[in-house]
Structures are given as C-alpha cells and as structure tokens.
Amino acid sequence: MNLAYRDIRHNLGRFLLTCFGLSLLLGVVLSMIGIYRGLVEDALTLVRTPAVDVWVVESGTRGPFAESSRIPGDTREAIARLQGVSAAGSVTYQSAETRHGSEKLRLYVVGYEPGRPGGPDRIAGGRPIGRSHYEMVADKRTGLSTGSRVELGRDTFTVVGLTDDQVSSGGDPVIYITLKDSQQLQFELAPPAARREIARGSSPGDTDTINAVIARVSPNVSPESVAEAARRWKHLAAMSQAEQERILTRSVVERARKQIGLFTALLLIVSAVIIALILYTMTMDKLREIATLKLIGAPDRTIVGLILQQALAMGTIGFGFGALLITSIKDYFPRRVVLLPEDGLALAAAVILVCVLSSALGVRLALKVDPATALGG
Amino acid sequence: MSNPDSETPLVQVRNVSKHFGDGDTRVDALRDVSLEVHPGEVVALLGPSGSGKTTLLNVIGCILEPSTGWLSLDGEVVYDGRWLRSDLRKLRLEKVGFIFQFHNLLPFLDSTDNVAVVLSLAGFGKDESKRRAIELLDYLEVGHRKNAMPANLSGGEAQRVAIARALANRPRIILADEPTAALDSERAGIVMDLLRKVAVEQEAAILAVTHDEKIFDRFDRIFHLRDGRLDDQNT
Ligand SMILES: Nc1ncnc2c1ncn2[C@@H]1O[C@H](COP(=O)(O)OP(=O)(O)O)[C@@H](O)[C@H]1O
Numbered sequence: 001m002n003l004a005y006r007d008i009r010h011n012l013g014r015f016l017l018t019c020f021g022l023s024l025l026l027g028v029v030l031s032m033i034g035i036y037r038g039l040v041e042d043a044l045t046l047v048r049t050p051a052v053d054v055w056v057v058e059s060g061t062r063g064p065f066a067e068s069s070r071i072p073g074d075t076r077e078a079i080a081r082l083q084g085v086s087a088a089g090s091v092t093y094q095s096a097e098t099r100h101g102s103e104k105l106r107l108y109v110v111g112y113e114p115g116r117p118g119g120p121d122r123i124a125g126g127r128p129i130g131r132s133h134y135e136m137v138a139d140k141r142t143g144l145s146t147g148s149r150v151e152l153g154r155d156t157f158t159v160v161g162l163t164d165d166q167v168s169s170g171g172d173p174v175i176y177i178t179l180k181d182s183q184q185l186q187f188e189l190a191p192p193a194a195r196r197e198i199a200r201g202s203s204p205g206d207t208d209t210i211n212a213v214i215a216r217v218s219p220n221v222s223p224e225s226v227a228e229a230a231r232r233w234k235h236l237a238a239m240s241q242a243e244q245e246r247i248l249t250r251s252v253v254e255r256a257r258k259q260i261g262l263f264t265a266l267l268l269i270v271s272a273v274i275i276a277l278i279l280y281t282m283t284m285d286k287l288r289e290i291a292t293l294k295l296i297g298a299p300d301r302t303i304v305g306l307i308l309q310q311a312l313a314m315g316t317i318g319f320g321f322g323a324l325l326i327t328s329i330k331d332y333f334p335r336r337v338v339l340l341p342e343d344g345l346a347l348a349a350a351v352i353l354v355c356v357l358s359s360a361l362g363v364r365l366a367l368k369v370d371p372a373t374a375l376g377g
Numbered sequence: 378m379s380n381p382d383s384e385t386p387l388v389q390v391r392n393v394s395k396h397f398g399d400g401d402t403r404v405d406a407l408r409d410v411s412l413e414v415h416p417g418e419v420v421a422l423l424g425p426s427g428s429g430k431t432t433l434l435n436v437i438g439c440i441l442e443p444s445t446g447w448l449s450l451d452g453e454v455v456y457d458g459r460w461l462r463s464d465l466r467k468l469r470l471e472k473v474g475f476i477f478q479f480h481n482l483l484p485f486l487d488s489t490d491n492v493a494v495v496l497s498l499a500g501f502g503k504d505e506s507k508r509r510a511i512e513l514l515d516y517l518e519v520g521h522r523k524n525a526m527p528a529n530l531s532g533g534e535a536q537r538v539a540i541a542r543a544l545a546n547r548p549r550i551i552l553a554d555e556p557t558a559a560l561d562s563e564r565a566g567i568v569m570d571l572l573r574k575v576a577v578e579q580e581a582a583i584l585a586v587t588h589d590e591k592i593f594d595r596f597d598r599i600f601h602l603r604d605g606r607l608d609d610q611n612t
C-alpha cells in the first residue's frame with residue numbers, strides 16, 4: 001500500500017493547490033529563461049540571417065549593430081575583389097517609425113542589394129523583392145500583410161513578402177527594402193542641417209554610404225585572412241561572423257542578459273526556499289502520523305519513502321503544470337520566448353534536486369520524531 | 378483463567394528505573410519497578426497523574442530506554458543495561474500492539490487499511506492483509522465500517538479499529554494507555570470484553586493504564602504506581 005499516494009489522495013485539493021502554486025512559480029522561472037533565450041536569439045537573428053563569414057565596417061567601430069558605422073558605397077566592389085571572397089553585399093541598418101492604420105509602427109529597416117547577401121533568408125509568404133524601388137518584405141510581427149502599403153520617408157512602399165521572427169535586438173520587427181531605397185530613406189530621415197549640407201553638395205557622394213559590407217568566403221578560405229586583407233584599407237575594420245555575434249551578445253544584450261540572469265537566479269532561489277518550506281510544513285503536519293507509523297513498527301525506509309515520494313510528486317506535477325502553462329501562453333508574450341528542451345530539462349533536474357534536498361530537511365525532522373509522541377494525549 | 382505461575386511471563390520487568398533530566402531538573406519517573414504479566418492476563422496500571430504509568434508502558438514497549446534495569450518480552454531479554462536488539466521497531470511489529478488513549482488512526486487510510494498497513498509492514502501480501510484486516514474488524518464488530526475514513530467514525534468505532542490494528546499482527550503483548558478514557562461506560566465495557574477475549578483466545582498479556590473506576594472489576598490484577606514506585610498492596 002502506497003502511503004504517500006494515499007495521503008495525497010486524502011488531501012487531494014490541498015495538494016493540487018500547492019502544486020498549482022508551485023507550477024505558477026516554476027512557470028515564471030521557465031518564462032524568464034525563455035525570455036532570456038529569446039533576447040539572445042532575437043539579437044542574433046539579424047547577424048545570422050545573411051549567413052556570411054566576414055563583416056566589414058567603419059574603422060574604429062564595432063558596427064554596424066553595437067556602434068554606428070558609415071563606409072562608402074563602393075566598398076563592396078573592393079571587398080568582392082579580395083582573394084577568397086565568393087559573395088559580398090552592401091547593407092544598411094536603421095530604425096524608422098511609420099503608421100499602419102491608427103497604430104504607430106516602429107520598424108528596423110534593412111537595406112540590401114537583391115541578389116547579394118543581406119536579404120531575408122526565408123520568405124514565409126508572398127515573394128522576395130523583385131523591383132528596384134518601393135517594395136518591401138516585412139516581418140509578420142509588423143502586423144502587415146502582403147499588399148499592405150506603408151509610408152516610409154516621402155515614399156509609399158508595398159509589402160510583397162513576409163518573414164517570420166525577424167526582429168532587431170531592441171525587439172522592433174524588421175523590414176527589408178532595396179539598398180537604393182534605404183539610402184534615400186537614410187537621407188530623408190537625417191537631421192535637416194545635415195540634409196542641407198548634403199544637398200548643397202559640400203560633401204559630394206555622401207548619399208552613397210552604407211553601414212557595412214558582408215562577405216562570404218569560399219570553402220577552405222579562412223574568414224580571418226579576408227578580414228586581415230580588408231583591414232589594410234585604413235578606413236575599414238573587419239571581423240568574423242563569430243566576433244560579430246560575440247560583440248552583439250556581449251555589448252548589445254549584455255545588460256538585459258545580466259538583469260534577466262540575475263532575476264532568474266533569484267527566482268530559482270526563491271523557488272527552492274518555497275519548495276523547502278512547503279515540504280517542511282507538509283512533514284510538520286504529519287508528525288503525529290509519522291510517530292504512529294514508528295510506533296506500529298514501520299521502518300525508516302517507509303517514512304523516508306513517504307516524504308520523498310510526496311516531494312517528488314509535487315516537484316514533478318508542479319514542473320509539468322508550469323511547463324504546460326508556459327508552452328501554451330508563450331506566443332502571447334510581446335517578445336519572443338524561446339523554450340529550449342535543454343533548459344526545461346535543466347530546470348526539471350534542478351527542481352528534482354531541490355525537492356530531494358529540501359525533503360532531507362523534512363526527513364531529518366521525521367526521523368527524530370519520538371514514537372512516544374503518538375501515545376501522548 | 379490461566380494459572381500465572383505455570384507459564385513463562387510474557388512481560389518481565391526487573392528493577393527498572395527511569396529518570397528524566399539531571400541535577401535540579403531531575404525527575405524520577407520510575408524507581409526500581411519490577412513486575413510480571415503472564416499469558417492470558419489482563420492487568421491494570423493505576424496511579425495519579427504524573428506517577429509514571431505512561432513511562433512504564435513506553436519502557437515495556439521499547440519506545441523509551443530505561444536508565445537502569447532489566448526487561449524481557451516473550452521470553453527474550455531485550456534490555457540489560459542497554460538494548461540488546463538494534464531493530465526495536467521490528468520487535469514491536471512482531472510482539473507488541475499499542476492501543477492509544479486517542480485512537481491515532483492514520484487519517485488518510487480507511488478502517489480496513491489502517492489495520493492492513495500493519496500486516497503489510499509485517500510482510501503480508503496486499504490481498505492477505507486486506508482479508509485479515511476485514512476479519513479482525515468483523516471480530517471487533519466494526520466490520521460494517523470497514524470502508525469508513527477515521528474522521529467519520531464515532532469514538533467507540535475508532536477505538537475498536539485501533540484495537541484491531543493493535544491485534545493485527547497477533548502480538549502477544551498488548552499495551553493500552555487509557556483505552557477507554559474517551560468512551561462512555563457501555564462502550565468501555567465492550568472494549569474491555571474484547572481485550573479479555575483476545576487475552577484468552579490468543580494467550581496474550583494485556584497491560585492497560587486506566588483511571589476508569591467503572592472497569593476496575595474487569596482486571597485480573599491491578600498495579601498501583603505512586604511517584605514512580607509500585608505499591609506493595611497490588612491486588
Ligand atoms: N520526556 C519527558 N521528559 C521529562 N520528564 C518527563 C518526560 N516524560 C514524562 N516525564 C515526567 O515523568 C513523570 C511521569 O510521567 P508519566 O509517565 O507521563 O505519568 P503518567 O502517565 O502516570 O501521568 C512526570 O513527572 C512527567 O512530568
């Protein structure tokens with residue numbers, strides 16, 4: 001006869017309520033981890049989408065995401081001619097704001113040259129950009145659909161294609177337009193004073209600037225050698241894909257990462273303390289029964305089993321509920337929540353460990369109980 | 378009635394003393410107590426509150442270690458200055474049944490399982506445990522409450538289920554601490570009759586603490602405890 005199960009069944013409502021409370025707590029822990037993963041994932045989306053090996057930016061900067069970078073538009077041709085480069089593309093990145101219906105819409109605008117690296121990697125609906133002007137591919141998170149028309153700067157763009165999960169590190173949905181359009185937009189969105197200067201022609205050719213050149217290298221060519229070659233131009237800096245990703249996770253999302261990491265750690269500690277307290281009080285409530293069991297001759301194994309099994313049942317059910325809860329609501333979060341199986345498993349293992357450790361507290365208490373207390377009136 | 382002198386006593390207590398604390402806080406709960414209880418005997422332990430009755434019962438039930446003395450249960454010496462067995466709980470499971478003042482049933486098990494749990498601890502299979510538990514409940518005339526939870530039992534029913542549990546593994550020594558205190562005199566009489574029946578049919582020794590004057594006449598002998606000492610004029 002399984003005493004743990006029978007006791008739970010006797011107090012089923014209370015037990016389930018406790019499990020439910022625990023599941024909310026563990027759900028919050030899971031979603032924090034998911035938000036953290038989502039943040040990192042989001043930040044890396046833009047860097048990973050073009051699937052390139054080398055990033056060439058303005059010298060002295062760690063652009064184009066962590067710092068602003070402006071380089072001449074003809075850089076791409078120079079990079080494309082370097083030994084080992086198989087493809088190169090110019091890209092621009094800028095934030096813009098527009099309206100869609102009555103909603104204000106913040107966008108992250110990527111300009112690229114169709115046919116070269118830098119565009120969306122997967123079109124989830126519609127088609128890629130086909131004309132050189134006024135077409136855009138927008139992420140579904142913009143709320144736009146194919147055929148929508150959107151004002152950007154002084155021009156009206158038509159949405160021809162959609163992407164999934166393309167957001168900037170700040171969480172703004174991404175749209176793709178052609179490089180030419182983006183340069184025009186960059187000019188139109190520049191402060192009036194700068195715009196006047198450029199129009200007056202005091203810095204000729206300035207409208208043909210880009211933020212970075214991205215390049216793929218041929219197999220068997222090390223990206224570092226291409227970066228090395230690019231750095232020989234004094235006005236350029238270059239880094240490998242891995243470096244770019246590191247910069248992004250380190251600098252752009254670092255603080256948010258630490259914040260969430262710390263918060264998650266705190267939540268884990270709070271959960272551990274709460275689980276320990278629950279298990280301790282669960283044992284406290286049963287001391288008389290435990291004394292009775294000892295009196296009628298139950299071995300320690302039976303008593304430890306009773307407490308441990310209940311602890312594990314609570315941990316498992318609490319975690320299960322929590323995971324289920326978060327999986328079913330994660331898509332309603334404003335930012336991406338990425339639930340990795342390994343994170344779930346790690347948390348599950350942590351919960352089990354905490355349950356076992358904290359039931360040790362209860363077990364210690366239970367084993368010390370004097371069977372004579374069952375006799376006492 | 379069996380003849381006490383012709384058989385080995387089931388309970389032998391010799392010169393047992395037990396004190397709690399030391400120095401100023403020292404309480405001598407038992408002083409040089411010796412007694413014997415034979416198979417088939419139903420004896421009472423009487424005395425004012427604080428005289429050491431519960432302490433004596435706990436020592437005999439191997440729940441409490443004496444300070445000095447010698448103790449033998451069912452012909453086996455279990456204490457001689459120290460416990461001679463390491464598995465006292467197993468010893469209890471095999472030889473001793475407890476009946477509490479308050480019934481102390483496990484609240485999460487129904488009547489049948491409260492009895493069956495002892496049997497399953499003693500190694501009986503699930504079905505066998507249940508069968509014997511129900512048999513015992515019938516024997517104690519609470520068979521009709523076999524599926525009731527303790528919270529739904531009356532005081533008398535609960536006490537009888539508790540007695541069934543104490544008897545489940547057929548212990549030959551039954552220790553009862555004020556088994557009838559919570560019952561009216563009619564129910565108290567029924568419980569005493571039952572204990573008598575068990576003593577006779579199972580050749581068990583029954584030692585019951587009581588204050589209950591209305592049942593004094595149901596005991597074979599009465600031990601009087603006063604300040605931890607047994608009075609000489611035990612009847
Ligand atoms: N665990 C204990 N610690 C200290 N003193 C105790 C303990 N148990 C009993 N006593 C003391 O021993 C004496 C006898 O107690 P007890 O055997 O419970 O008496 P009774 O059951 O006859 O009322 C009392 O003075 C009581 O206060």
Ligand SMILES: [Mg+2]
Pocket residue numbers: 430431432
């Ligand atoms: Mg007492």
